[in-house]
Amino acid sequence: MEHRRIQLYAALFLLDIAILFGSFWLAGYLLIGQLPSLRAVQVMQFTVPIFVVIAIYNRLYSIRALEEFRHAVVRLAISLSVSAMLFLVMTFYVGSSSDFARLTFSLAIGTAFVGMVVIRRIVCWSIIRNFRGRVSNVLLIEDGGPKIDLPGVDRFAADAVLLENAQRDPETLDSLGRTMRNMDRVIVSCPLDRRVFWTRIMRAAGVHGEVVSEALQELGALSLEREHGWSFLVVSAGPLGLQARLTKRMIDLAFTVPALFLLGPVMLIVALLIKLEDGGPVFFVQPRMGQGNCMFDMLKFRSMKVERLDSSGTRSTSREDDRITRMGRFIRRTSIDELPQLINVLRSEMSLVGPRPHALGSLANDKLFWEIDGDYWQRHSLKPGLTGLAQVRGHRGATETEGHLTDRLQADLEYIRTWSPWTDFKIMLATARVLVHHNAY
Known part of the structure; x- marks a missing residue:
């Protein structure tokens, strides 16, 4: 199998070079109608050596790149992008770039990327068919x-x-x-x-x-x-590194600060209406478990009668719950009661997206949540969120059965394992569809 791998590496390498040459020749022909184009050849002579060095350094020709198509495409995109940037930097400093060269270069790189992706798709399909998906012994x-x-x-x-x-x-x-x-x-x-x-x-x-x-x-x-x-066994490395945590915090602030300014008048009106209805406090403050299993005070607009408030959360809210005020029913149905948690996000106690923090006394089938599944505490490795993957999948409302809890837990753990900025953006967009939900009561 090692000999076959070497043959595949050599074939891919030669095909990549051939595709690069062909792409530059084609780009030169399409732009000025000459074959070969002297300018295209000049650009190609600079680009091909740069690509070869970057591709080898970036492990474009490796076992994983042969066996996993997606990994190969990512490595290819990085190699071509870095090569393009280095070429542009070189031409900038020597002052040799021109409109024609830039157009030729862009067309050639795009054509080469498509051609190389097609070749890798064929190679991966061949490995699956002939070598059971492996080129390693x-x-x-x-x-x-x-x-x-x-x-x-x-x-x-x-x-x-x-x-x-x-x-x-x-x-x-x-x-x-x-x-x-x-x-x-x-x-x-x-x-x-x-x-x-x-x-x-x-x-x-x-x-x-x-x-x-x-x-x-x-x-x-x-x-x-x-x-x-x-020898030390690493059993926990934290879900996010420093760069990822900074990125997530920047996303939180980029949306939270403008949202507080835009929604501030709405929040003031809601606060006034709550106060006018029964004269009680505007906010409902409840201890919840946050990141690192550390508790914090979560803010919500009060939606229940003062004398019927449940600070422990032992009793889940039902559809015709007699504890809810008239104003409370409206703000719960429209999710407006959650808006004060933007302040929690601003204080870095919560994030816009993450596992929703549960009340400490919440029950499912008369059991505390952590008594149902031993992995429950793992959801606290990230900051709790205003919304989350479980919520956009429709897991809202009362947890009447153990299945209701495990569905939410699995979604939360999936989010932690697969977090990316793009995931947060998708969940925030999807949240707009479930702000008014039949289980929001």
Whole structure:
């Protein structure tokens, strides 16, 4: 398989160069009607070496780029974009750019990208059809450990006789060594007491060896770190890095500050109407669990009668709830009661998008939420949101069954795993469709 990979790398590399050459020749012909165009050739001579260096550095020719079409397209787009920017910087400093060169360059790069994507689509389809989707040699040694379902791998069943002989018979070791030869990965599934044995065998064979661990699977281990001779298992790395957190905060402020100015008059009118109805407080302040399992005071417009307020949230609001005031029924149905949480966002206690914070006493099937699913607390690894993925999927209203809670939890955990700025924008747009919802009561 290694030889086939090298052949594929070489073929892709040569095809990429050929596509780049052809794209520049075609661009020159379409723009001035000459084939070949001297200017197009000059631009091409600068661009192709830059692309080659960036593509190799960016691992455009790698195992993952062969096996995963989407990854290959992303790497290709980055390589071509960086190459284009470097070319433009070079031409700017030497003062050699012209309208013709820019047009030629843009057309050539766009044509090349399309051609290279088509080639990679064909290569990925061919790998799936002819090599079961893999161009890497992976050996799975089954020695009484947990069953592992990995498509496209070679399997080797180890028996007790082999294990006994391998500890004192060079010929058995030779047989094992030949089995592991030329493998990109060797994975062993074995009981705990034989892991040391297989570790020594794989190290002696000089292969990339891995041992399956049920305990690590249960922990959801992310990686292994070593420091001062000790090994540390990484089980939690935080869902967002510094750059992602700054991006998310900038999005929050970019929308929250203008929203407070625009919706300020509406909020003042609502506050006045609440006060006029029964003379009670305007806001309902309730402790909720926030990021890092730390509590904060969440703000809402008060929608219930003062004497019937439920600060713990033990009783979910029902459709014909007698605790709700006339004004409260309107602001709950239109989600206006949630607007004061923009202040929570401004104070960095909440985000515009994230898992909705639940009342601490909320119940489903007479159980507290965290008693239903042990993963419940993981939803607090991000700031709670004014809206979230669960809400735009229609998971609103009372949690009468355990399924109501698990549906929301799975949506929240999916959001945490797959967060991106684009995800937040999509959820905010989708929220407009569910501001007035049949479960908003």
